[in-house]
Amino acid sequence: MxxxxxxxxxxxxxxxxxxxxxxxxxxxxxxxxxxxxxxxxxxxxxxxxxxxxxxxxxxxxxxxxxxxxxxxxxxxxxxxxxxxxxxxxxxxxxxxxxxxxxxxxxxxPAGMDFAAAAAMGAAYSTAFTGLVELGGLEEGQWVLVHGASGGVGLAACDLARALGARVIATTGSPAKAERIAALARPEAVITSEGRFREEVAQLTGGALADIVFDPVGGDVFDESTRCVAFGGKLVVVGFTSGRIAEVSTNIPLIKGFSIIGLRAGEYARRFPERGAAITRAIARLAEAGAISPxxxxxxxxxxxxxxxxxxxxxxxxxxxxxxxxx
CATH class of the missing domain: 3.90.180.10 (Medium-chain alcohol dehydrogenases, catalytic domain)
Structure with missing residues (x-):
């Protein structure tokens, strides 16, 4: 073979x-x-x-x-x-x-073809574990998703929107913004690479983001610490930018937010019953047509x-x- x-x-x-x-x-x-x-x-x-x-x-x-x-x-x-x-x-x-x-x-999932099923597993389990299982996502919350052109970023946008959140997507490529908007259907797509806090503040009416989902790291993580609402959560998914960010602990202390490290595969291995429940929840959403990779x-x-x-x-x-x- x-x-x-x-x-x-x-x-x-x-x-x-x-x-x-x-x-x-x-x-x-x-x-x-x-x-x-x-x-x-x-x-x-x-x-x-x-x-x-x-x-x-x-x-x-x-x-x-x-x-x-x-x-x-x-x-x-x-x-x-x-x-x-x-x-x-x-x-x-x-x-x-x-x-x-x-x-x-x-x-x-019933009704799904092989290509969609192959594309769903890792991306959606990562998104679900980060946003729902660890992030405690609730309907109506603001979710800021970085790296929204990637499979995991798009899955996070799709899942958060399906669960009733208000999604802001970001990308470092203005050329991708229109395609992200069509696929992920967020409230907005931000294309600025360096400073985006003011745009997030304007879009949320000053509330900022309840959950930040960050597979990018580096400068994006640094700016994200300014975008998290008081009591919010910054979910660290990876560092595709190439730089592993650092944070002064006074920032989450003063703003009262949590930084959560996400390794979805390891989470499922350590807590197999929760991993199986996450898989079932994703399948139900897929079978209902609520999500699609x-x-x-x-x-x-x-x-x-x-x-x-x-x-x-x-x-x-x-x-x-x-x-x-x-």
């Missing part, structure tokens, strides 16, 4: 190649799945460089998440051949066939370089979905 392999770490994707490899053998407790679609996430790009906190041993098959059809499973797993599933296990998704522990899979492009896996390079150049608005075998 074909799989996208990281043969050695590199900054220019020179260590990545589509290769013919042996079909994986299903281990105890695992489910064997024919992959119908797999979505690209920023950690996938970082792992080709050795820049992500999880560092799999090289060589490895890339890909965090996929959707597909069960080929083989233990009866006790709850899955059977023909079941449509979604999930992943940090690596192995960018292949024609994957073997994944049963606990890492869930049934696809934004897909920038769908590509055959043979065009993997196009997808990863577009992500590296920050051209995307939404997710890239790969179709193995196409």
């Amino acid at each position: 074909q799989a996208l392999r990281v043969e050695h770490l590199s900054d220019d994707l020179s260590g990545v190649a589509l290769a013919d490899v042996a079909e994986p053998e299903r281990g105890a407790g695992e489910v064997k799945v024919r992959v119908a679609a797999a979505s690209l996430n920023f950690p996938d790009l970082l792992m080709t460089q050795g820049g992500y906190q999880f560092k799999p041993e090289v060589p490895f098959t890339s890909g965090l998440e996929f959707a597909g059809e069960v080929l083989e499973a233990d009866p006790a797993s709850g899955f059977a051949p023909g079941h449509k599933v979604m999930g992943g296990n940090k690596t192995g998704a960018f292949a024609e066939i994957a073997c994944v522990p049963a606990g890492k899979l869930s049934a696809m 934004a897909i920038d492009r769908t590509l055959p896996l043979s065009r993997w370089r196009e997808g990863l390079e577009a992500m590296a150049r920050r051209e995307l608005v939404g997710k890239v979905v790969f179709v193995p075998g196409a």
